[in-house]
Amino acid sequence: MVDVRYDLAFKLYPYAPVPAQSQPTQRHPVVIVGGGPIGMATALDLGRKGTPVLVLDDHEGVGQGSRAICFAKRTLEIADRLGPGQRMREKGVVWNVGKVFHGPDKVFEFNLQPEDGHKNPAFINLQQPYFEKFLVDEIRSAQDGGAPIEIRGRNALTGMTVQDDHVVLDIDTPDGPYQIEADWLIACDGARSPIRDMMGLSFDGRVFEDNFLIADVKMTADFPTERWFWFEPPFKNSGQSALLHKQPDDIWRIDFQLGWDIDRKLELDPDRVRARVDAMLGEGAEYELEWTSIYTFQCRRMESFRHGRVLFAGDSAHQVSPFGARGANSGIQDAENLAWKLDLVVRGLAPDALLDTYSTERSFAADENILNSTRATDFLTPKSEISKTFRNAVLELAADHAFARPLVNSGRLSVPCVYDGHLLNGPDVLDGPARTRVGAPCVDAELADGFLLDRLKGSFAILAICTDPPDIDSLDGVPVHHVTLSAADDPKGMVRDRYLGSATQAVYLLRPDQHVVARWPSATVEDIQSALRIALGKEVR
Structure with a gap:
């Protein structure tokens, strides 16, 4: 190795x-x-x-x-x-598309960023x-x-x-x-x-009774830059599932699901690893093993x-x-x-x-994250014949019926958390899109001269859309950054769709980590000050 x-x-x-x-x-x-x-x-x-x-x-x-x-x-x-x-x-390999297979057959594919x-x-x-x-x-x-x-x-x-x-x-x-x-x-x-x-x-939680082999291989291959995941893969010695990802420098990451009762030393033997990789890539594939490891699922906090x-x-x-x-x-x-x-x-x-x-x-x-990870793990590793029968039925249905595809879980991919109902949230009195509600992270949008998130700094910010912002630059020494957008700044209507919805104007107060503190159709200095105090932990609601 x-x-x-x-x-x-x-x-x-x-x-x-x-x-x-x-x-x-x-x-x-x-x-x-x-x-x-x-x-x-x-x-x-x-x-x-x-x-x-x-x-x-x-x-x-x-x-x-x-x-x-x-x-x-x-x-x-x-x-x-x-x-x-x-x-x-x-440096990275960009991808938005993933494909899910069951045996040799593609069940469906998905695009994580369709807009x-x-x-x-x-x-x-x-x-x-x-x-x-x-x-x-x-x-x-x-x-x-x-x-x-x-x-x-x-x-x-x-x-x-x-x-x-x-x-x-x-x-x-x-x-x-x-x-x-x-x-x-x-x-x-x-x-x-x-x-x-x-x-x-x-550090409490759950250890899952399964092992996965990671093999990083260096090779030149014409596979597309997509995430490919197999349930019950068709290639020999591949285990219960397999995953293939392209990385920079002609490195490909392969994961094989091995099961629980394994000999870790034996499984890490380079000849045995190569046998698994050969079965996936095909006879005569040229590659070098760069790094191998075995990991066990754990969900703890x-x-x-x-x-x-x-x-x-x-x-x-x-x-x-x-x-x-x-x-x-x-x-x-x-x-x-x-x-x-x-x-x-x-x-x-x-x-x-x-x-x-x-x-x-x-x-x-x-x-x-633990909830989603646990659900994915349970779908990957059914704990009974009934669970496995259900899993395979979902996979068969998903090939032809869209309603079954959300049930297929090859690892729900990471999305940022929305802090619904948390202590630092201020008022939400705008009839705006749910995706930019109070507690949610800001959604990017293309502007006439760049992108919205690039306008936001690592400080509190007032985002005023099609209206004038309240005249406040700081509160008790905490600076407040201003971003004002007109219709001319939004030629493709992305800010309107993602932040206004049916409203004609809006004022958003944003945290330094770009989560929404509060939003209004219009706001006064007093509105901003009150919401800022909430976001700073100075005012109990």
């Missing part, structure tokens, strides 16, 4: 001693443990806002293997705001190491511009003590141990989170993502099966949700209680 490195410079932040190792204990406003995509995205967002942040990672750069490979539209939109979005699109007017596609396929590298490169650029972000490689957390107003961290390095203090600690240290273990916190001064994000807080691309994508949304709230709390512009809404909102999102 070849050790794939995707031509990346792995030592992006090599170990170097720092004065803190020989000085009295230093205090940091925010410390992030874990240098994966969630930790780096959180650091970049906080640092760009001006909040000093220190990242501790026990390695010196990005990881190996494909791991997360599907990055959803919402992640790309967040990446556009943070900086690496363009590089991700240029025009979006800057980003529904998904790109991109190996996680690239995403991590692009984020680190963006951090380096932000550092050059003065952003207060520091990364320390080969700084491993070995112990911690949680106090009322800070956390004491014990760190080990090649030059020995030292201590620092953090006003706030963000745990982005993965599904096996040492921080979670050190704090004795539970912590009861709360906040424990005093310690906040959990990404896999350390929740874990889902990889089918549906909900792991890294939901983790990036954790990062965006947390960054703006923590920044305002650190700067004294919002109450501490605002951070509780990070936990409630993202726990809600995790439950939604």
Whole structure:
């Protein structure tokens, strides 16, 4: 098996001693443990806002293997705001179409983005190491511009003590141990989170009795850039299901469902892996094995993502099966949700209680992801003959009848969560489209000179459509950005369709993470101020 490195410079932040190792204990406003995509995205967002942040990672750069490979539209939109979005699109393999097969027969195909007017596609396929590298490169650029972000490689957390107003961290390095203090600690240290273990916190959920083999192969092939999924695939030794995805650099990701009672060492034998791949690709296919791994489905989450001064994000807080691309994508949304709230709390512009809404909102999102992931897993791995009979009947019906297709579940693909009914939501008094209701993430739209989401910054924003915005630039030190659109800015009518519906004008108040706080046909300064106080956790409804 070849050790794939995707031509990346792995030592992006090599170990170097720092004065803190020989000085009295230093205090940091925010410390992030874990240098994966969630930790780096959180650091970049906080640092760009001006909040000093220190990242501790026990390695010196990005990881190996494909791991997360599907990055959803919402992640790309967040990446556009943070900086690496363009590089991700240029390097990634863009796809919108998926096909589902049962045995040798195609059951149906779907298009995840059937409408025009979006800057980003529904998904790109991109190996996680690239995403991590692009984020680190963006951090380096932000550092050059003065952003207060520091990364320390080969700084491993070995112990911690949680106090009322800070956390004491014990760190080990090649030059020995030292201590620092953090006003706030963000745990982005993965599904096996040492921080979670050190704090004795539970990680409850369900382990599914099934195993999946990942095989990354390098080859030149004329398969289209689509997601292909087989139930009961026709090729020999392929298992109960199989998945094929194209990635950059002529890498193809193949997943084989192996079942529960397997010999993991035997299944990872290169000759046995090649036998499975040969059966899928056909006699004489030329390829190289780049990376292999076996994973088991798990759906778990912590009861709360906040424990005093310690906040959990990404896999350390929740874990889902990889089918549906909900792991890294939901983790990036954790990062965006947390960054703006923590920044305002650190700067004294919002109450501490605002951070509780990070936990409630993202726990809600995790439950939604776990529900969809569990349903997909149960459909993929029927637990009884009756369940399997039902599953196969659905597949047969879906080939000819559209009503059955929504029942086919090869992994409901990641979409952003709508925070319906949550504490930070203001009034919704516009008879507008449901897709842009209060609590929903903003929907992109093509404008006369670009795209709507590019007009929104990482701050609160007033979006005024075919009307004048209320005259308010800030509230209690929190800035408010203005975006005003006329009919001339919307030549294709996309903003009208997606934000007005039957209304002739509208005012939207948007959060820094681009979720809708409130919307009105027209709004006063007092309307905006009241909704802002709600969104900042200053006003209880």
